[in-house]
Amino acid sequence: MRTCTLGILSDIHYAGAAEQARGRDYELRAIARPLVRAGATAFRRFVWRRNPFAGNARLEQFLQRAGGFDYVIANGDYSCDSAFVGLSDEAACQSARECLGKLRQRFGGRLRVNYGDHELGKLSLFSAHGGLRLASWHRARTDLGLSPLWRLDLGRYVLLGFVSSLVALPALAGDMLPAERPEWERLRQEHLAEITAVFAALRPDQRMLLFCHDPTALPFLGREEVIRARLPQIELTVIGHLHSNLVLWQSRLLAGMPPLGGLGRAVRRFSTALNQARQWRPFRVRLCPALAGIELLKDGGYCTIQLDPEARQPLRFQFHRLRGAGAGGGDYKKG
Numbered sequence: 001m002r003t004c005t006l007g008i009l010s011d012i013h014y015a016g017a018a019e020q021a022r023g024r025d026y027e028l029r030a031i032a033r034p035l036v037r038a039g040a041t042a043f044r045r046f047v048w049r050r051n052p053f054a055g056n057a058r059l060e061q062f063l064q065r066a067g068g069f070d071y072v073i074a075n076g077d078y079s080c081d082s083a084f085v086g087l088s089d090e091a092a093c094q095s096a097r098e099c100l101g102k103l104r105q106r107f108g109g110r111l112r113v114n115y116g117d118h119e120l121g122k123l124s125l126f127s128a129h130g131g132l133r134l135a136s137w138h139r140a141r142t143d144l145g146l147s148p149l150w151r152l153d154l155g156r157y158v159l160l161g162f163v164s165s166l167v168a169l170p171a172l173a174g175d176m177l178p179a180e181r182p183e184w185e186r187l188r189q190e191h192l193a194e195i196t197a198v199f200a201a202l203r204p205d206q207r208m209l210l211f212c213h214d215p216t217a218l219p220f221l222g223r224e225e226v227i228r229a230r231l232p233q234i235e236l237t238v239i240g241h242l243h244s245n246l247v248l249w250q251s252r253l254l255a256g257m258p259p260l261g262g263l264g265r266a267v268r269r270f271s272t273a274l275n276q277a278r279q280w281r282p283f284r285v286r287l288c289p290a291l292a293g294i295e296l297l298k299d300g301g302y303c304t305i306q307l308d309p310e311a312r313q314p315l316r317f318q319f320h321r322l323r324g325a326g327a328g329g330g331d332y333k334k335g
């Protein structure tokens, strides 16, 4: 079997016409306190993303450049989630539908699609708006045809994608509506059983590549005995969600910090995730940055993995910048 090339893109945050009509400052308008709004404005402008609709142009750029991939994996977050309730919002659903439509048209049956947290809804970072919605879960499946679990076998490699928000549900308690909580917990148990069944059936000579949008899920996977026993077989876990390697490095620096209370639910959720970040290590995490990167570093792009199905050669993981001359990046070699 010849070498396979996987193309990976994440956090596209595409904006269809209805989300664009809400204006670029949709998140800032939701903030009631002027001081918080001023801080958030500066953060958006200089650090995170000046234009939240920048993902559209980057997607077109990716589609033009992407070629020669045997498979393409989209690692979550297809809309801007400008109402903060995921795909249950018609405008966000329209964005995700357009975004996935473009990818499906280009890659057809070679495309595998993961859920991001913004598909299901997410509390705004700076205000108390939004959160997980069961209606978004149902819409992802019925309207967009997203499969919660997918598996692709390439020789000795098993590639597995799953819903990180479901696995990490205990860390997202504040994002759920109380009436929906029992159903979310039932869905989580069902999903965990599906994931552990894949690990349980793994042969000793097989290797795994995990695709997981939000790394907050990884410590929860590691608590499952069946998975813990097979951690050495995980060759690589590709995450998204953090948007930039700068955030991944910061996460490693802050790993083990105590959870911060009293600064809002979003800060508590983020600091709780960092508290557990040391447990990401056995999963051999690599980040696929947001397609548009962050404002501070302008580091948007996509990743590729070259894989020998017989596992005679080490995996080769590469980042490809979408703007500027500095294309290329760190290779990944096992060991």
Ligand SMILES: [Fe+2]
Binding pocket: 011, 013, 077, 116, 118, 241, 243
């Ligand atoms: Fe994202």
